[in-house]
Amino acid sequence: MRSLRRPESYHCGTAAAMDVIDGKWKIVILWALGERPHRFGELRRTLDGVSEKVLASHLREMEEDGLVHREDFDEVPPRVEYSLTPLGISLNQALEPLADWGERHVIGRLPTA
Template sequence: MTGPIKRLPMLPAERALKVISGRWKAVILYHLFDGPRRLSALKSQVPTITQKVLIQQLREMEEHGLVSREIFAEIPSRVEYSATPLGLSLEPILLALCEWGQHHADELDEQDHLADCIIRPRQPQHAPAASGN
């Protein structure tokens, strides 16, 4: 590594916005909230993104601790991307941003021009209950 990551803003809200800014980061994270994905799976889930931009966004999120990359010692090698606990903690924030964006469009009477939110609240996934009560 060539030193610390680019200095992030000192104001916490500005720092948060800087870390999640990027046209595709929220969409990529949304797909990683469900579990690890290979690059090819992410590319097929976000077909309008170029592979170059996908890799760039993943690297930035990895640098900021939102995504981890695991390389499996197989032939051919396999790489999977996962949301880290820090990345997973963004799920309710991204949902709130999506809902606020919808509210904003409603207030300005522009809901006809808005795409649907892909980020939706999910049921928490629980570990299987131990049998034998």
């Protein structure tokens, strides 16, 4: 975990976890990499609207947080793949009940205008 966080600043584990997730893009990155490993360009297409700079910085933070593994295959042309670490997989699993809740109670209840 990045060292700027301080345990005494958290009221509860959820807030601590949220600090790692931190915004909607990281959730979508977790979800996409939970399906299968992705290359940078693929991820960018999946995260419709994210800038290259923001995606790169999110991936770097998630690597520092031990959630994402970056593999450089040292090929020509260059091939770099991102995948989830066991810690990233465990975070994805911990998010599953929340995903179900959101699907049932937020998406499911919205007017389909």
